[in-house]
Amino acid sequence: NAGVTQTPKFRILKIGQSMTLQCTQDMNHNYMYWYRQDPGMGLKLIYYSVGAGITDKGEVPNGYNVSRSTTEDFPLRLELAAPSQTSVYFCASSYSLVTHYSNEAFFGQGTRLTVV
Amino acid sequence: DQQVKQNSPSLSVQEGRISILNCDYTNSMFDYFLWYKKYPAEGPTFLISISSIKDKNEDGRFTVFLNKSAKHLSLHIVPSQPGDSAVYFCAANYGGAQKLVFGQGTRLTINP
Numbered sequence: 001n002a003g004v005t006q007t008p009k010f011r012i013l014k015i016g017q018s019m020t021l022q023c024t025q026d027m028n029h030n031y032m033y034w035y036r037q038d039p040g041m042g043l044k045l046i047y048y049s050v051g052a053g054i055t056d057k058g059e060v061p062n063g064y065n066v067s068r069s070t071t072e073d074f075p076l077r078l079e080l081a082a083p084s085q086t087s088v089y090f091c092a093s094s095y096s097l098v099t100h101y102s103n104e105a106f107f108g109q110g111t112r113l114t115v116v
Numbered sequence: 117d118q119q120v121k122q123n124s125p126s127l128s129v130q131e132g133r134i135s136i137l138n139c140d141y142t143n144s145m146f147d148y149f150l151w152y153k154k155y156p157a158e159g160p161t162f163l164i165s166i167s168s169i170k171d172k173n174e175d176g177r178f179t180v181f182l183n184k185s186a187k188h189l190s191l192h193i194v195p196s197q198p199g200d201s202a203v204y205f206c207a208a209n210y211g212g213a214q215k216l217v218f219g220q221g222t223r224l225t226i227n228p
Contacts, residue, residue: 004159033215039123042205043160057213090159104150105216107159107224 002026006027006108013081013115021076021111023091031094033054033105034060034066036087043090047076081115088112120208121201122219134227135193137222142187146208150216151180151191154203163204164191181225196226 007022012035027033028053030108035043045058049068063085065077074093117151120220121140129135140149147168152160164217166180166189173180206219 035218040220042120042122042220043216044218048215084192092159104162104165105162107152109157109159 004091004106004108006089006111008111009109010112011114013072013078013113015081015083017081018054018079019081019113020090021078021091023074023108024072025074025078025091025093025106026072027093028071029093029106030071030110031105032068033094034064034074034094035077035090035092036060037090037110038087044078046076046089067084068073078113085116086113086115107111117142118220119146120206120217120219122204122222123199124222125220126223126225128225129196129225131198135191135196135200137191137193137204137206137224139189139191139219140187140206141189141208143208143210143217144187145210146217148174148209149180149182149189150207150209151178152205152207154205154221155213157220180228188222198223198226198228201226 004025031050036047037043044060047066049055055066089111091108094105119142127133130221139144150165151163154160164178172211182189202219203223205221207216225228
């Protein structure tokens with residue numbers, strides 16, 4: 001019962017470096033999401049995907065890129081890391097059919113990223 | 117623009133008593149509401165939800181109430197247990213948008 005798996009769990013980046021946060025799910029979910037959570041704040045949507053090959057921007061997409069080549073994987077790319085991207089990142093997935101309208105997204109454990 | 121607000125950053129309740137967590141929203145288009153629970157170093161986990169066509173949904177010790185006219189929902193936990201100590205997030209969604217909007221969270225502490 002792996003669910004949603006994120007790697008790495010922790011990472012320290014220097015300003016200007018790049019990295020990819022990995023996310024994979026084994027529940028055959030159509031929808032996948034990337035959220036970030038800043039201290040004392042709720043989760044804000046960065047990007048989401050409704051299926052392989054289809055992605056769209058969320059509330060805070062600047063500085064990030066995504067791709068969805070398979071149903072299982074949804075990596076998040078930071079090209080030029082900035083201190084403002086210091087946050088905890090959560091990947092999530094949900095199952096969506098016309099008749100299944102519940103949006104019970106399942107979350108990974110999170111990646112704590114620090115940019116110095 | 118904070119569309120979903122949890123105005124209490126923290127709440128402390130004695131074990132066995134009722135915990136009431138509150139959430140307000142501004143977008144009248146929201147038609148589905150969820151509560152998530154989050155332990156430290158873990159991702160949020162789904163707790164309970166309610167559709168806008170209902171005003172109450174119950175699941176064991178957890179009950180969610182929705183007051184559409186006031187744009188307010190609340191989560192009641194009774195009786196409260198030490199394992200309920202966590203951060204609780206309220207979230208909302210509308211019409212197939214498939215994008216949850218989260219509140220800031222309330223840290224609930226259950227004291228023995």
